[in-house]
Amino acid sequence: MKSFLSFLVLLLLVAGCHSHSSPVRKLTVIYYNNENPGYRETIDTLMKAESVDISKTAIDLYFASRHFPIPEFMPTDSLRRAPGQLNECNVKLDSLTSKCYQYDEKYRVVQMIIRHKSTLHQYAYTYDENGRVSEINSIDHEVYTPVYNSDGTLQELTKKGEFLKKRLVFLYD
DSSP states (O other): OHHHHHHHHHHHHHHHHHHHHOSEEEEEEEEEEOOSTTSOOEEEEEEEEEEEETTTSOOSHHHHHHHSSSOSOOOOGGGOOOTTOOEEEEEEEETTEEEEEEEOTTOOEEEEEEEETTEEEEEEEEEOTTSOEEEEEETTSOEEEEEEOTTSOEEEEEEEOSSOEEEEEEEEO
16 A cells, blocks of 8 residues: 555656646737727637647747737847947838847847838837846837746736737746
């Protein structure tokens, strides 16, 4: 009986360790939106218990910008520049659009300006002590604020404007 209990405890420990050490996690993303002030906030499930291998796919702002409605404009990881190049402008995306970037001393994007026809979008980026984006401020007085879990995965991304607030909440297994 004692050996059976020992075996059962060992089995539970191995199963518990296996479930936490696996890089594949189930991800659910919920979108909260009060785009129409004075009305009820809308709630949509954008991703439901989808398997994601976090060893291959970082769940961060870049993941959010590729899959979900906010933020609209986000630089990618590849926008870190080589030493000596702190500005880059007039990158033509098409004949009517250009992007300009300014980088900090660690060669991370700190400002992005997008011109499209007669429209101007300007974003300022700040970073936390771990090198992750901690806030994005737009010229339109919108503020994007990410919140991270202790493992560096995105927990929440909020966009606040003068009247509006949108929020993505990331839930893991």
